[in-house]
Amino acid sequence: MLFLRVLGSITVEVDGCVVDLGGPVPRRFLAALSMAGATPVSDGVLAELVWGEDQPRQASGTLRVIASRLRSALGPARELLQRSGTGYLLVVPPEQTDHGRFTGLTTDGVRLLTAGAPVAAVRLLSEALALWRGEPWPELDQDLSPVVERTRLVELHEVAVEELAAARLSCGDHTTAVADLSEAVTAAPFRERRWELLALGLYRSGRQVQALAELRRVRELLVEELGVEPGPALRLLERRMLDHDPGLLAESPRVQSVSPPGQRPPLRRPLSRFLGRDHDIGLLSELLANERMVCVVGPAGVGKTRLAVEYCAAVGAPVDWWFVRLGDVNDGDAAVTAIATALSLVQYSGDPLTLVCRALMMQPGLLVLDNCEHLVEPVAHLVMRLLAACPELRVLATSRQPLGVDGEHVLILEPLPVVNGESDGDDGAAVRLLFDRVRAGRPGWHPSAAERAAAHDICAMLDGLPLAIELAAARERAFGLAGIAAHIRDRRDVLGSTPRGSLSRHTDLQAALGWSIDNLGVTGRALLLRLWPFEGGFTWQAAAATQPDDLGAGVLAPLASLVERSVVTIDRTATGTRYRLLETIRGYCRDVDTDPQATQAAHARWVRTFVAEKSVLLTGHHAGEAYRALAAELPNLRAGIAYDLAHHPAAALRTVAALQFAWSVLGSIALGRALLRAALDAATDATPAEQAFGLLGLSIVLFHAGDADEALECADDAMTLLGGPADERELWLHALMYRALALTALGDPPTARIAVDELVAEVDRLPTPDWIRGCAQFGQGTVSLLEGRRSEALRWLRSARELSADCGHLWCEGMADVVLAWAILADPDDTDGASEALTAIDRALAVFARQSNISDALGAVYAATYALLVRGAPDQAIRLRAAALHHSARVGADPRRYTQFAHPAVVARMDRLLATELRSPEPQTGREMSWTAIIELVGAVTRTDRPELGAGTQPL
Incomplete structure (x- = not known):
């Protein structure tokens, strides 16, 4: 039979004879396998443990040679050294190892001592310590070997030394106990339990003065070396000695250091039903089955405690668990006491943390620490100590921020969904x-x-x-x-x-939220209170722009801290990293903000700056990125503009006017029209140029809404305010463009021609941005169509598309193709022309996707319905037309404003088809179509893939 000794230098006995293992390399080989227990060790790990950084070039082959020699040395026990997969395995039962026997003897000895059988405990603990020849596995490098098993055995050895002394004191063998403890305190001077037993032994030996002297000595040692006072056990013992407590002479020290925890108290489980967390329970079960440290993190009121309670109730008796509520605990010492109470250790003397470590070392299970957010630092250190001392222990914590412990796995508990994501709007x-x-x-x-x-x-x-x-x-x-x-x-x-x-543990929602926010630092709280005006989320740049002046240089660290504390959440649905406050937290911050006016003003200033920066990009190569950024911030733009309307109307007018192109592109035409009118009415102190700017913004929005008459009136009023191109030439050019667009939509070729010629003359008079020049060419194309000069119109429209593409003006590039498609549909029976029109629409949809332009994309889809009619697909045409009209009405756009460019026969054919298809299901089917379905229908006809509109587009 083989017997393996690792407590000290590794030794193998086979049938009572010591085996010659050879040099240090095979000894390290065998030590590494014995440390792994019944777990195979891969060649790579084994090579690192055996050689460290000086591994041979053919490590696997060398390991095979070492294994072969060891098998020969083991003789009849050679089959215990096995090859397993890509590694090796040493199959030795625990009872055939000194560390296995040591663990069993120590455990049984402490249990007997606890049960009141100190004589038997002395025998077993003495036998256990006789097996100890030194630190386990000295052959293995401290930096390379796994430390968990080695640490456990070393700690168990220290426990055995202390519990043997305690057992001897219980038997009345004070002399032997004091002699052993005098050596023990020298070997480990910071283990308070040893000093406690030593002082008790001296006291019972009649040396009360020396006992008190030892207690003073340990106090001086702890204060000088560690800067801490002795623990409660030593302080209590000293008081009892000074009071000459007679119980010290008769009472045997009850020690629970490594005994299993007592009966756990019943779990308080609510009677209400637990809904909506099946997935989270499953995920938590999976994590705890594979990981030792899991922290459930989430905001106040999200149900972290309930999830932990329901998990414990679900696992039931097969798993030992102890539930510790830390919500009313104020410091780390109290947390240790709470854990000891949950383990039924409060009636025993000794350091509570040591008692807890020893108890959990003997009975593996799950320790649940609930509500840790106000004790993150002490609880984190406590958890690290417990996990290191108790290799089989698992910890589940609930907190509003992670503990930051190495190996911690965080389960973020999200709020319950309002709608069912797997269906269309069902109850979540x-x-x-x-x-x-x-x-x-x-x-x-x-x-x-x-x-x-x-x-x-x-x-x-x-x-x-x-x-x-x-x-x-x-x-x-x-x-x-x-x-x-x-x-x-x-x-x-x-x-x-x-x-x-x-x-x-909170009386209401306000108290629960206050528990999170009131525990923030000064910097974090100051930053948080500046975030409540944000609607729909924010970027870190936006948060930095609104921070108070005394916050400091950086916002990233305090913002990350707010995220870690579950006060700020990350918007994971956005394309970029965005943050947001839960509405409940927003409301709380608004209520406790001591200067809400300043907070809203800071938010409004950021909105003005943000719009000013992005609006200058809307006609260039970065337009798509700018439109997506504006779309993401649309709720914030509304909030900031609303504040300025009440406090700074002229600033509000400048902002809403700067967004004149964005209102239609983002599908917010009705909102833009309302805000522009409100700003024009409120900004009585605005300059003529600012008023003209607002009127021009209203003009282009009205044009997209299909109100050409009022669009023309606004453009004329703006020109009256400007008086001419001398001072505000760009505004003057805008006015000329919008007049031409409105007149074209009104179908008045002579007047529209005059307006376009005025625009072209002004463009040619002085250097002009290419995007405006492209718009002028677009105007010439549309007027030429009205005049019946189709070839000339096609030439101008293609030129406008190319120039706009070169300069990055996406709107004109896309609209040139849309009007081009209408112009191509000149013959109601020309299917080839319809195919060419669909190709132009295809290009337009690709451009509008880059721009995130929903309203004009719907206009392109509306044009496609007429092309489908010519192509001989009337059912698809009716369905697509109904979809385009329905969704255009929702965003406030009129897709029919370019129908005048189509051939009258094509329009008449559509009218006749509509009259005969009133009872067809196609219109209703079209109104129910999503944007993706619309694009798929267009793509099915043209047999080309269609892009979806870019991120940030308003949902249909």
């Missing part, structure tokens, strides 16, 4: 939770359509936070869902208080 888990809690007070209740819509609004405003949703449900009987939805944006007191028996 948040709404189902609200309905479930309402039914708790109204059995048999079923929501009406209005109540369902109100429920969606409530859950959206409450960010899908389970705690907030339950508090809203508590007030349904008083206000109804419609009443709650009406007040919840501005009146958080419409929410109820936390019900009795809830896992939340």
Whole structure:
């Protein structure tokens, strides 16, 4: 039989005889395998453990030679050294190893001591220590070998030394115990348990003065060397000695250092149903099955504690777990005490952390630490100590920020979805939770359509936070869902208080949010309170632009800290990295902001600067990027402009006018028209140029909305204010362009020709940007079409498209192709012309995709319907036309404004088809089409792939 000794230099005995293992290399080989236990060690890991950085060139081959020689040396036990996959395995049962026997004897000895059998404990612990010849696996480099098993054995040895002394004291063998402890405190002077036992042994030996002297000595040692006072066990022992407590002479020290934890207290589990977290429970189960440290992270009220409770309830008896609530704990020492209490160790003397480590070392399981966010540093150090001392222990923490421990796996718990992402607008888990809690007070209740819509609004405003949703449900009987939805944006007191028996330790939502925000540092809190005006999220650059002057040089570190603390979330649906505040946190920050006016003003200033920077790019090669950036910030633009309308109307007018191209491109024509009119009415102190700028912005928006008469009137009024091109030539050129567009849309060829000629004359008079020159050529093409000069029109439109493409003016490039398609549709029976028109539309859609231009893309789709009609696909034409009209109405655009360029016979043919197809299902089918389906339909006809509109486009 083989017996393996690793406590000290490695030794192998076969049938009682010591085997000659050879030199240091085979000894390291065997040591590495024995440390791994029953786990195979791959050739790569084994080579690193055996040779370190000085590995031979053919390490695998050399390992085979070493293994062969060791098998020969082992003789009849050679089969225990096995090849497994790409590594080696040493198959030795624990009872045939000194470290296995040492572990078993120590465990049994401590258990007997705890059970009140100190004599038997002395025998087993003495036998265990007799096996110890030195530190385990000295052959292996400290930096290369796995430290977990070595650390466990070393700690277990220290425990055995202390518990043997405790057992001897219990047996009355004070002399031997004091002698052993005197050596033990010298060997490990910072282990307080040894000093406690030494002082107790001296006291019981009648040397009370020396016992007190030893306690003073350890205090001086700890203060001078470590800067800390002795722990509670030593302080209590000293007080008892000074008080001459008679219990010290008769009482045996009860030690629970490495005994298994006691009966865990029953888990407090809410009676309400647990909804919407099946995926999270599954993910948490998978993580804890494979990882030792998992932290569930999320904002206040998201349900972290409930998830941990439900997981423990789900795993049940097969897994030992202990649930520790740290919400009311104020420091690290109290956290250790709370863990000791959960392990039923509070009745035992000794350092609580040592007791906890020893207890969990003996009984592996799951330690759940709930609500760690206010104790991140001490809990992190505590977890590292526990994981190092207890190799089989797993830790599950819940916190609003990760602990930052090496090996930590973070499960971010997201709010419940308001709608079901797997379907089209069905109730998500948040709404189902609200309905479930309402039914708790109204059995048999079923929501009406209005109540369902109100429920969606409530859950959206409450960010899908389970705690907030339950508090809203508590007030349904008083206000109804419609009443709650009406007040919840501005009146958080419409929410109820936390019900009795809830896992939340906070009385209401405000308290839960305050717990997160009030614990922030000065810098983080100052930054956070400047973020609440942002709607729809923000970039870090936007956050930096609105920071208070005293925040410091950087915003990235405090912003990252807010994300880590689950106060700011990352918007993972955006194409770039964006951040946002949950609506609940926004409302709280707005309420506690001591200077909300300054905060809103900073946000509005950023909006002005942002628009000014992006608007100058809208007619060049960076237009697509600028439009996508503006689309992402559209909610913020609305908020900033609304503030300026009330406080700085002239600034608001400049901003909304600078966005004159963006309102139509982003599909926000109705919004742009309303804001432009409001700004023109409010900005009574604006300069004539600023008023003209606003009128021109309104003119182009009205043109896209199909109101050519009013667009023309606004352009004329702007020209009156400007008086001529002398001072504001670019505005004058805009006015000429918009007049020409409006007159063209009105179908007045002579007047439109005059307007276009005026524009061309001004363009030719002085150097002019190419994008305006391309617009002038586009105007010449459209007027030539009105005049019936088709060949000339096609030439001008193609020239405008090429010039616009060269200079990066995407709108004119795309619209030139759209009008070109209309111009090509001259013959109602020319299918080849229809194919050419669809090719032009294909190019236009590609350009509008780069621009994120939804309204003009729908105009191109509308043109495609007539091409499909000519191609002989009437059903598809009717369906596509209905889709284009329906979605254009939703964004406020009129796709029919270019129909005048089509051949009258083609238009008449469409009218006749519409008259005969009134009862066809195609129009309804078209109105239900998504943008992707529209593009696929166009692509199916042209047999080319169609791009989807770029990121940032408003959804249809």
